[in-house]
Amino acid sequence: MRGRDELRSRRARSLRRVPTRVESLLWTKIRNRQLGGFKFVRQEPIGPYCVDFACRERRLIVELDGGQHAESTTDPRRDAELGAHGYRVIRVWNNDLVENTEGVLQMLLSELRK
Numbered sequence: 137m138r139g140r141d142e143l144r145s146r147r148a149r150s151l152r153r154v155p156t157r158v159e160s161l162l163w164t165k166i167r168n169r170q171l172g173g174f175k176f177v178r179q180e181p182i183g184p185y186c187v188d189f190a191c192r193e194r195r196l197i198v199e200l201d202g203g204q205h206a207e208s209t210t211d212p213r214r215d216a217e218l219g220a221h222g223y224r225v226i227r228v229w230n231n232d233l234v235e236n237t238e239g240v241l242q243m244l245l246s247e248l249r250k
Contacts, residue, residue, distance in 0.1 A: 141181065158200050158230040159188060165241055172245045183221050185214060190223070194248050197225045200233065 155163065159178070166176045166189065180190040182197070189198040197218055201211075215225040226247055233240050 197223045199227045202230045
């Protein structure tokens with residue numbers, strides 16, 4: 137059967153309903169084409185994963201990482217698999233976003249313009 141995987145779509149919808157504080161912060165800054173006119177979606181199923189934010193047009197994924205990702209052994213494999221789908225993955229630490237929101241937004245805009 138073609139089309140969306142319903143299980144992943146339901147999971148994505150569920151994650152959208154209860155975003156973290158940091159996800160909400162970034163979403164308020166990038167939604168509705170506020171960042172350079174680029175459209176982002178949140179909690180997007182791509183391959184077997186549900187990514188935090190994606191700009192489909194520029195094939196860019198933004199993942200917000202908390203402390204649990206500091207020593208993650210699965211993140212590099214996940215990034216490689218998402219890369220196989222044609223996406224670049226940018227990882228942003230939660231505290232970087234909170235403490236330097238404008239700096240993070242400028243870095244994302246620079247990446248989008250590449």
